[in-house]
Structures are given as C-alpha cells and as structure tokens.
Amino acid sequence: MPDIVRLSSRQSDFRQRLDTLLAWDSVSDEGVFNTVKDILKTVRREGDQAVVEYTNRFDRMSTSSLAELEISHERLSEARRNIPAAQLEAIELAAERIRVYAEKQRLASWSYTEADGTLLGQQVAPLDRVGMYVPGGKAAYPSSVLMNAIPAKVAGVPELIMVVPTPDGEINDMVMAAADVADVDRVFAIGGAQAIAALAYGTQTIPQVDKIVGPGNIYVATAKRMVFGTVGIDMVAGPSEILVICDGQTDPAWIAADLFSQAEHDEDAQAILVSPDEAFLDAVAAAMDTLLEDIPRAEIIRASLSLRGALIHVQDMDEAVELANYIAPEHLELSVDNPQALAPRIRHAGAIFMGRYTCEALGDYCAGPNHVLPTSRTARFSSPLGVYDFQKRTTLVHASAQGADTLGRTAAILARGEGLIAHARSAEYRLMQDDARDDA
Incomplete structure (x- = not known):
C-alpha cells in the first residue's frame, strides 16, 4: 500500500494535521x-x-x-x-x-440612460x-x-x-x-x-x-x-491538486486512477480522497497498490502521496462539503449519485467535475473549460483563467446638463467634507444655479 496519510474528522487534532498537510510555501528561497x-x-x-x-x-x-x-x-x-x-x-x-x-x-459593453439624460455604462476592450x-x-x-x-x-x-x-x-x-x-x-x-x-x-x-x-x-x-x-x-500557481468526494459507490480503481492523475505531475502535487465510507477508503488504497505496479511515473506518485496525499474519513456528506469549502481545491470531483444537488453548496473550488464518469483529466485536455486554475487554497478568492482575463473594463459617464446639476450638488458636499475644494468647485461650476456654489 502507498505510504499515504489516513485521517478522520473525529480525531482531536484533525484540523491541525489537515492544515499541516495543506501548507505550501510558494515563496522562493x-x-x-x-x-x-x-x-x-x-x-x-x-x-x-x-x-x-x-x-x-x-x-x-x-x-x-x-x-x-x-x-x-x-x-x-x-x-x-x-x-x-x-x-x-x-x-x-x-x-x-x-x-x-x-x-x-x-464580456460585452453596456450602458443605460437615466431619466435626466445622463448615460452610464461600461466599455470592454481587449x-x-x-x-x-x-x-x-x-x-x-x-x-x-x-x-x-x-x-x-x-x-x-x-x-x-x-x-x-x-x-x-x-x-x-x-x-x-x-x-x-x-x-x-x-x-x-x-x-x-x-x-x-x-x-x-x-x-x-x-x-x-x-x-x-x-x-x-x-x-x-x-x-x-x-x-x-x-x-x-494571471496567477502564481502552486503544485497541482485534486480533492475527490465519493460516497463509496464508485469503482475504487477509478478513484485511485483519478488521484494518480494529479500525483504524477510532481512530488509536491496533492491528491486527497474524502468519503464517509471507511471501507471504501480501504478499497481505494488496495486499488492503488495494484495500479502502481505498471504505471510509468510510479515513483513520483508514491512520493507525492507520501508527502501530501491523504485518505480522509468524514461522518457524512455534509461534513465532506464543509471540508471541501475549507480546502478550496484546484480540482474537485463529486463522485456521487446526485452531483447537481451537491455542487451548489460548493463555494470554493477551481473547477468541479460532476458525477462518476467525469474524471478530472477531461478538464485538463478537452472538456472546454480552462485548466488554468487557482491552487493552494486561492480558489477562496480567485477564478479560473478565462476570456475576461484578456479584456479590460472602462467605465463610461456622460452627464447631461440636468445630471451635472443634480450630481454636482452631491459631489460638492462630499468633496468639501473631504477638504478637497478644487473638486467641489469643479462640480459647482456646472450647476444650473450659480448661487448653489459656496466657497465656505
């Protein structure tokens, strides 16, 4: 059996051990x-x-x-x-x-015109x-x-x-x-x-x-x-990651191969399986032994699993979802009967692969969505590479005379509150009534 960490959410030091496993220092020496x-x-x-x-x-x-x-x-x-x-x-x-x-x-450009004729919008350009x-x-x-x-x-x-x-x-x-x-x-x-x-x-x-x-x-x-x-x-990417949530009903060899698909990248890659079925974790571990016998990058896989891999037993699927959101993996497989019910509960993941037949490797090559994904828990605040990364958005403001009067009064009050008198006067020169200007 590969030398891979076995964890249980029942362990008193579970979170501490998990955090140690997830830690990755991407800063250069x-x-x-x-x-x-x-x-x-x-x-x-x-x-x-x-x-x-x-x-x-x-x-x-x-x-x-x-x-x-x-x-x-x-x-x-x-x-x-x-x-x-x-x-x-x-x-x-x-x-x-x-x-x-x-x-x-x-992304598309858009605009709208307010009742007084002021136009606001967004212009998109590559x-x-x-x-x-x-x-x-x-x-x-x-x-x-x-x-x-x-x-x-x-x-x-x-x-x-x-x-x-x-x-x-x-x-x-x-x-x-x-x-x-x-x-x-x-x-x-x-x-x-x-x-x-x-x-x-x-x-x-x-x-x-x-x-x-x-x-x-x-x-x-x-x-x-x-x-x-x-x-x-685009991003500063860390090692490849996969987290598989399985209810125990998928062929263990399939799941073992899915874990290997990321572990074979390099020794720092991370492959984690989470399941409420402890016997299934044992079956996957046994399948790993068999599959490793004839795989070319076996030594890299062994090192990856030993350094950063894990088989984690949880109490139920609710706990599995909670754990996935905490880990915020680059790739998340939901190898369950009804992944559509589970997916909306996932808040943090680079990409979600839904169902027993959707291996992560499809996303690497030809499914269609991008394989450039946030790693090292950065899926908590960042997204996959996409067309939007090659476009920039410029806001549009075209004030009508009436809009300049209405908005100018508000702007002048706020500017004077900040002590920026030139800002205030710039807006006040365009007011429709000169007596609205106050140099105080």
Missing part, C-alpha cells in the same frame, strides 16, 4: 530570488543581448541573436503537418471545444498584447498552449507572443502545432526568468506586453511575481 532579480535587472538593461546569453547558458544553445530564436509560421505549419493524424485531430477537437466555451465568457509562457524541457504541454492562447484570441487580443524553452535546440512539434491551431502570432524559443523579463520590459526584438500568462518552474513563477505591476499576470 533567497538564492532563487536573488538569481531572478539579477536576470530581470540585466535583461531590462541589456535587452536582446542578455536574453541570448542566458538562453545559451541555461538551454545549452549557441545562437548569436534573438531574431534567430524566433520560430517562423512556416515552422509551425510544418509541425502541424508532421505530427501523427490522431494527435492533430485531438488538438483540433480540443481547441474547438475550448473556443466554444470561451465564446460564452466574452488587451493590446499578451505574452504566454509555455513550459519546455522535461515535458511538452500542447494543452497549455490551447488553454492560454484560445481565450486570449476569443477576447480579441491582436498580438499574442509565445515563449517556450527548447533545451539543446529541440523543438516539440505538438507544441508548435498547437500554437498554429491557436493562431499564436509570434513564437520565441526562450524560457526561464529571462523570457519573463523580455516580455515584461521589452527588448530590441520582443515588444513589451501588457500581461503574462502561463505556468513555469520556480524561477518563472518568481519572475512573474516580481514583474507584476509593470505588467499584469
């Missing part, structure tokens, strides 16, 4: 922080030259200019032709589903330019390209710049094909903190973007955190 700080400073000062030097050093490249690291649209199209037909079909199907879902999210980081090196993530690029394009972003590390100059065709399918505008074979710096500050070759999205390693995450304010970012 001093060494990472200082390294990233130096990279950002150097790229900001030296531009292309610094990006090239860091890329040659970290990714074992031998390029002389950043222009050489731009991957052409011809190369993207070639990748699209080169990958197996089944892979291209899967990418295109996933892209279409993500696009259809994203279309439903697009960001001008977005940078997208795609991980490279140990693994290839075409799904990350689709999930980040398609909502940006649906939002109407005119220029989307993708950066992806290509250690030793190896370009992954599935990633390039996904970029072609998603209509990415420019692609550069650069990664790490230097890529974030190039996007945030701009260089001679790469223009400054307005927002940076996409996951990366600790250096990328630290760089994103440090450039926030100069540009927008």
